[in-house]
Amino acid sequence: MKRSEFTIRLRAGLEGNVPASEVARQLEYYNEMILDLMEEGNTEEEAVAKVGDPNEIVFEAVDNYSAGAAAMPMPQQGEGRRWLVIMLLIIGSPIWGSFLIAALGILFAAEVVLWCIPFTGLVTSGGFGIGGLWALFASFPAFIHAPFMGVTELGIGLLCIGIGLLGGWITYKISAWFLRAHLALMSWVASQFRRGKAAFN
Amino acid sequence: MEYSVLATLVAGDSYGYQIIKDAPPVLELTQSTLYPILKRLEGDGRVSTYSEIHQGRQRKYYHLTATGRSSITRFVADWQEVQDVYETIRRSTDETK
Numbered sequence: 001m002k003r004s005e006f007t008i009r010l011r012a013g014l015e016g017n018v019p020a021s022e023v024a025r026q027l028e029y030y031n032e033m034i035l036d037l038m039e040e041g042n043t044e045e046e047a048v049a050k051v052g053d054p055n056e057i058v059f060e061a062v063d064n065y066s067a068g069a070a071a072m073p074m075p076q077q078g079e080g081r082r083w084l085v086i087m088l089l090i091i092g093s094p095i096w097g098s099f100l101i102a103a104l105g106i107l108f109a110a111e112v113v114l115w116c117i118p119f120t121g122l123v124t125s126g127g128f129g130i131g132g133l134w135a136l137f138a139s140f141p142a143f144i145h146a147p148f149m150g151v152t153e154l155g156i157g158l159l160c161i162g163i164g165l166l167g168g169w170i171t172y173k174i175s176a177w178f179l180r181a182h183l184a185l186m187s188w189v190a191s192q193f194r195r196g197k198a199a200f201n
Numbered sequence: 202m203e204y205s206v207l208a209t210l211v212a213g214d215s216y217g218y219q220i221i222k223d224a225p226p227v228l229e230l231t232q233s234t235l236y237p238i239l240k241r242l243e244g245d246g247r248v249s250t251y252s253e254i255h256q257g258r259q260r261k262y263y264h265l266t267a268t269g270r271s272s273i274t275r276f277v278a279d280w281q282e283v284q285d286v287y288e289t290i291r292r293s294t295d296e297t298k
Contacts, residue, residue, distance in 0.1 A: 026236065029217065032260060033232045036218035039256070051232045064237045 003034050006048045013058030018065045026061060107189065114182055118175045125167030132160030202228055204276045206238050207247060210265035211273070217261065239263060247272055 007027060014023045030051055037047035051057075089096075135157030143150020209215055209223040217235060224230040242248040247269030252259045 025240075028259075028261070029236055030232065032258075033217055035258060036216070036260075040218075057233050060233055060237075 001045060001048045003031070003044055003048055006034070006051070006054055007031065009054040010057060013054060014061060017058070017062045022061070022065065026057075030057070107185075110185060111182065114178055114185070118171050118178050121167060121171030121174065125164045125171055127164070128160045128167060129164030132157045132162075132164055135160060202230070202234075203238055203242060204273060206230075206235070206242065207265060207269050207273050210248065210263055210269070214262045214264045216263065220263065242269065 007030075010030060011023060011027060014026060018026075033051050034044075034047045037050055038044060042050065135153050137157075139150045139153035139157055141150075142153045205224050205228055206220060209220050215223065217232070217239065220239075221230050221232065221235055239248065243250055243263075245268075247266060248263045249266050250261055250263055252261050254260075
């Protein structure tokens with residue numbers, strides 16, 4: 001790879017991901033490195049190869065920049081500003097309060113949609129299980145009254161218990177997926193608050 | 202690794218490629234690993250930079266500041282404490298054998 005191609009790829013990768021000043025700084029740094037390597041007797045291609053893959057440099061730069069930005073100390077708010085913020089929050093509560101209630105409603109609806117499938121599974125399997133047990137116990141007096149009815153009742157009871165157990169097992173298995181989806185949703189909601197707090201500070 | 206980079210500047214000002222050559226080979230310092238170190242050192246004032254024309258192009262030089270020099274001194278002084286901790290850990294593993 002030629003130096004010009006390396007520069008184009010590095011610039012394209014960095015732009016938009018790190019500030020413009022950082023893009024210029026990195027380009028200057030790696031350009032200087034390549035020229036120094038060439039001065040040492042390396043060909044242009046060898047020098048570029050020794051500097052490394054521009055994509056990896058971009059990934060590393062973005063990682064470092066994100067880590068650095070996250071580690072930046074938050075400026076301390078003055079006491080006066082804090083009171084101003086509290087006042088603004090109270091005055092603006094009819095607006096942000098409505099949005100908050102709407103957001104909570106959407107979140108609740110999402111949770112209901114999420115959990116309705118395992119809940120349906122649980123209720124269905126529970127119904128089959130209880131019904132099956134009921135039929136099992138009822139089969140004994142039915143057998144005394146009329147043997148063919150008792151045997152049929154016993155068979156249906158066992159069938160219902162089997163369906164209930166199978167349904168319960170399937171519900172238990174798929175619940176893990178829904179739990180993961182629930183945790184992902186909660187994590188996303190929490191990240192929105194964290195991001196909002198960082199922007200606010 | 203930071204202190205090894207700083208140590209290369211004790212003898213005199215240097216530039217990126219020369220720092221890599223002067224750093225202990227065991228560190229396996231590369232161009233991409235050196236960059237964030239130099240940026241951090243410059244950011245916290247342990248090195249300062251200036252540019253000079255070299256063979257018709259700009260070359261950035263790194264200079265060890267007084268803060269950088271005193272940070273090396275502190276690191277060397279702290280090393281004795283690290284060695285004491287190491288000795289304690291080593292003795293404890295010897296005793297369990």
